[in-house]
Amino acid sequence: MKILVTITEARSVDTIFEIDGLDIDDRYLSSDLNEWDAYALEEAVRRTEDEGGEVVAVTIGPEGVEGTIRQTLAKGADRAIRVWDEQLAALDLLDPLTKAAVLGAVVDAERPDLVFTGVQSGDDAFGATPIALASTLGWAWGTVVNDLRLEASVAHVHRELEGNLEELTDVERPAVLSIQTGINEPRHASLRDVTEAQQADIAVRDLADLGLGGDALTSSIDQTALYEPEREGEATIYEGSPEETAAELATVIEETGVMQ
Amino acid sequence: MTVLVVAEHRRGELRDPSFEALTAGRELADATGGDLHVGVVGGDVERHAERLNREGVDLVHTVAHGEEFNHDVSTQAIAQLVEAVEPTVLLAPDTVNGLDYLPAVAERLDLPLVTDVIDLEYDEGLTVTRELYEGKVETTLSIDAPRAAITVRPGSWPQAEGTGDAEVDAFDATIDESAVRSTVTGFQEIGGEVDVAEADVLVAVGRGIESEDNLEIVRELADVLGATLAASRPVIDNGWLPADRQVGQSGKTVSPELYIAVGISGTAQHVSGVRAETFVAINDDPNAPIFDVADYGVVDDLFEVVPALTERLKRS
Ligand SMILES: Cc1cc2nc3c(=O)[nH]c(=O)nc-3n(C[C@H](O)[C@H](O)[C@H](O)COP(=O)(O)OP(=O)(O)OC[C@H]3O[C@@H](n4cnc5c(N)ncnc54)[C@H](O)[C@@H]3O)c2cc1C
Numbered sequence: 001m002k003i004l005v006t007i008t009e010a011r012s013v014d015t016i017f018e019i020d021g022l023d024i025d026d027r028y029l030s031s032d033l034n035e036w037d038a039y040a041l042e043e044a045v046r047r048t049e050d051e052g053g054e055v056v057a058v059t060i061g062p063e064g065v066e067g068t069i070r071q072t073l074a075k076g077a078d079r080a081i082r083v084w085d086e087q088l089a090a091l092d093l094l095d096p097l098t099k100a101a102v103l104g105a106v107v108d109a110e111r112p113d114l115v116f117t118g119v120q121s122g123d124d125a126f127g128a129t130p131i132a133l134a135s136t137l138g139w140a141w142g143t144v145v146n147d148l149r150l151e152a153s154v155a156h157v158h159r160e161l162e163g164n165l166e167e168l169t170d171v172e173r174p175a176v177l178s179i180q181t182g183i184n185e186p187r188h189a190s191l192r193d194v195t196e197a198q199q200a201d202i203a204v205r206d207l208a209d210l211g212l213g214g215d216a217l218t219s220s221i222d223q224t225a226l227y228e229p230e231r232e233g234e235a236t237i238y239e240g241s242p243e244e245t246a247a248e249l250a251t252v253i254e255e256t257g258v259m260q
Numbered sequence: 261m262t263v264l265v266v267a268e269h270r271r272g273e274l275r276d277p278s279f280e281a282l283t284a285g286r287e288l289a290d291a292t293g294g295d296l297h298v299g300v301v302g303g304d305v306e307r308h309a310e311r312l313n314r315e316g317v318d319l320v321h322t323v324a325h326g327e328e329f330n331h332d333v334s335t336q337a338i339a340q341l342v343e344a345v346e347p348t349v350l351l352a353p354d355t356v357n358g359l360d361y362l363p364a365v366a367e368r369l370d371l372p373l374v375t376d377v378i379d380l381e382y383d384e385g386l387t388v389t390r391e392l393y394e395g396k397v398e399t400t401l402s403i404d405a406p407r408a409a410i411t412v413r414p415g416s417w418p419q420a421e422g423t424g425d426a427e428v429d430a431f432d433a434t435i436d437e438s439a440v441r442s443t444v445t446g447f448q449e450i451g452g453e454v455d456v457a458e459a460d461v462l463v464a465v466g467r468g469i470e471s472e473d474n475l476e477i478v479r480e481l482a483d484v485l486g487a488t489l490a491a492s493r494p495v496i497d498n499g500w501l502p503a504d505r506q507v508g509q510s511g512k513t514v515s516p517e518l519y520i521a522v523g524i525s526g527t528a529q530h531v532s533g534v535r536a537e538t539f540v541a542i543n544d545d546p547n548a549p550i551f552d553v554a555d556y557g558v559v560d561d562l563f564e565v566v567p568a569l570t571e572r573l574k575r576s
Contacts, residue, residue, distance in 0.1 A: 013393045015545045126375050131363035140441035143360050164450040172441040182497035220372045220405040229398045235554045245558040246568035256538045258461045258518050
């Protein structure tokens with residue numbers, strides 16, 4: 001079985017940061033393997049460990065994301081593909097439909113049996129790429145999957161809905177499945193795996209390699225502003241030593257009358 | 261222009277985010293003197309249509325097909341409805357199911373798609389606001405296209421109320437059954453021994469606690485308060501506390517007298533589950549969005565503040 005796993009390097013903002021135009025300077029950002037993708041990868045690796053096959057990790061991103069992609073190799077992916085070129089770099093915003101078009105071309109080239117993705121990426125949190133990808137491929141899909149049992153022609157999934165409720169769904173294969181955190185326990189890579197992954201080749205593809213020529217990627221969505229949100233709440237923030245702030249909080253708690 | 265909102269129902273009942281999306285849709289329609297349509301697929305569509313006839317709704321399209329949500333059916337039905345109605349903006353709730361078909365509709369009809377929108381404006385074109393980086397930063401996006409598909413975050417608009425004078429139109433969608441490749445076979449409720457929804461006082465712990473062993477310090481705080489221990493999702497995912505303790509979108513909605521959030525950043529999926537009379541947050545990041553919803557906060561290391569608070573309360 002061959003499973004393709006889509007991977008994002010997700011960025012998070014440090015405690016202190018500055019916004020410069022439409023960007024936050026790299027020095028205020030940290031990047032890591034997207035939390036949801038770690039579970040998707042683990043789920044894929046477990047399947048091929050059980051049944052044989054191959055896990056191919058695919059990402060869209062500049063050379064700088066290779067450190068993150070190597071993590072997927074260390075954690076059990078057999079191969080990694082990175083898609084990037086000037087046309088992608090020039091895009092203002094990688095929106096879900098654009099990502100789906102690029103990833104769809106990779107799926108066409110790789111012909112996997114299944115695609116696993118994370119439910120969302122922690123940074124831009126669109127949560128829409130897996131479904132858009134399935135739609136471009138004409139494949140079935142199952143989203144927010146927190147339990148999965150595979151049969152030859154069907155995937156039995158539990159989809160996590162709101163309010164402690166799960167939907168039990170049968171999805172025909174081939175399918176794109178978006179994986180929710182908590183479905184498994186992602187492994188830590190051993191030092192040896194990490195070292196080996198440092199040496200591994202990462203295949204780099206541009207849009208032309210994938211048969212996505214010219215103006216295949218146009219987006220009508222433009223980012224016009226980036227700013228720190230105004231604090232809506234009227235939270236009273238206590239300052240001082242831990243003893244002082246704890247005393248203030250204790251007073252608040254006592255005043256609620258919950259401690260009889 | 262016309263705005264088309266897609267309503268959502270589950271187990272026979274329309275869900276609240278549907279009525280919030282109606283408010284968002286009405287605001288947009290008003291901005292251009294346009295009409296507000298709403299579509300509902302499946303279930304008891306006539307009863308749904310009556311309830312969806314809220315103030316400001318001009319037309320309800322019902323698609324009678326199936327009882328429960330099926331994303332393949334919704335994708336086909338809504339794509340056909342969009343082609344018939346030609347709305348400028350297609351709006352759906354940003355819920356697990358809203359996100360389960362709208363991207364496919366957008367992909368199929370080549371509509372630009374923006375999800376999890378918290379504000380909308382229409383002035384010669386559509387501008388939307390959304391959050392990035394777990395709510396620490398906001399961004400606005402402008403959409404330069406004749407049509408767009410948008411999901412709106414639950415809790416961002418009030419629910420539409422009152423009764424309107426909408427017409428009801430039974431829309432005749434043609435569902436290609438061979439393209440229905442997923443089947444919902446049932447539902448399962450995740451129960452447990454502890455019902456955090458019942459508790460008057462909750463001490464909720466998040467990823468900031470770092471390890472299972474460290475839970476001891478919040479447990480001690482919960483003990484002096486007679487509180488129930490709850491958690492954000494990563495704590496549950498790590499297996500440090502059982503699933504019945506999870507608060508938020510996929511977990512429980514809680515409404516205690518006092519909620520103390522310890523080392524929780526305050527993502528929408530967490531805080532959407534909290535309606536506390538008094539909300540206290542302890543977090544070392546002053547930009548954490550939890551401080552938007554808290555009444556009282558301390559920006560400091562939880563490993564210092566929580567033990568100090570426990571000591572203090574023991575003395576009182
Ligand atoms: C479909 C879906 C459903 C979801 N449902 C839920 C749900 O029901 N409930 C839920 O909670 N999440 C849910 N999530 C996950 C949600 O998106 C977040 O990932 C999660 O809420 C983050 O949890 P957290 O705040 O504990 O962790 P983080 O976001 O990592 O925040 C940890 C916080 O701790 C602070 N911190 C770290 N160290 C310290 C210290 N020493 N002292 C003080 N503060 C410290 C940090 O500054 C940070 O603000 C869902 C996600 C999806 C996609």
